[in-house]
């Protein structure tokens with residue numbers, strides 16, 4: 001679990017690069033990377049483990065955040081309903097592309113943060129409310145995922161990382177908390 005210690009921070013050029021496509025068949029290294037990224041998120045959401053290892057709980061992690069400029073991201077959105085399902089979304093996105101998106105935008109009411117950005121940057125981060133993602137699974141087979149609301153916000157945040165974007169790039173400089181009319185504010 002080498003990456004536990006060092007999530008790359010804003011200022012590291014790797015966070016501003018267009019990440020390289022992942023090649024298939026997956027190398028053992030890439031399989032291990034996918035496993036370690038998901039394990040990191042699972043562990044970070046375990047309060048005892050997170051406290052012991054001084055981790056901030058995360059719902060997503062992109063390979064550039066562990067210093068690897070490849071198009072791979074893990075998403076682990078916990079399910080806060082008390083039904084039996086643990087996660088709303090648990091997925092490794094390889095070479096993801098947003099192939100369609102709603103006209104309607106959405107933003108998190110509290111704005112966004114990032115494990116790679118230590119400073120708080122207040123403001124709405126406008127994103128599409130609903131998206132369709134084309135990605136490859138571990139066998140390299142093309143898959144399609146439709147997501148909306150919070151899981152869609154998380155996926156867009158991660159796909160942004162693969163293209164060298166950080167959340168605050170999207171905050172309106174003049175009116176940070178101006179929500180486009182018709183957009184959804186997700187709390």
Ligand SMILES: O=CN(O)C[C@@H](CC1CCCC1)C(=O)N1NCCC[C@H]1C(=O)Nc1ccccn1
Pocket residue numbers: 045056057058059060061062065078112113114115116153154157158161
């Ligand atoms: O690229 C990936 N990242 O930078 C990790 C980010 C990804 C999310 C930020 C906004 C949408 C995706 C992340 O998870 N956070 N951002 C900074 C600290 C808090 C943490 C977080 O929101 N934690 C959380 C939320 C709900 C339930 C449990 N934990």
Ligand code: NI
Pocket residue numbers: 113114115116157161
């Ligand atoms: Ni991030």
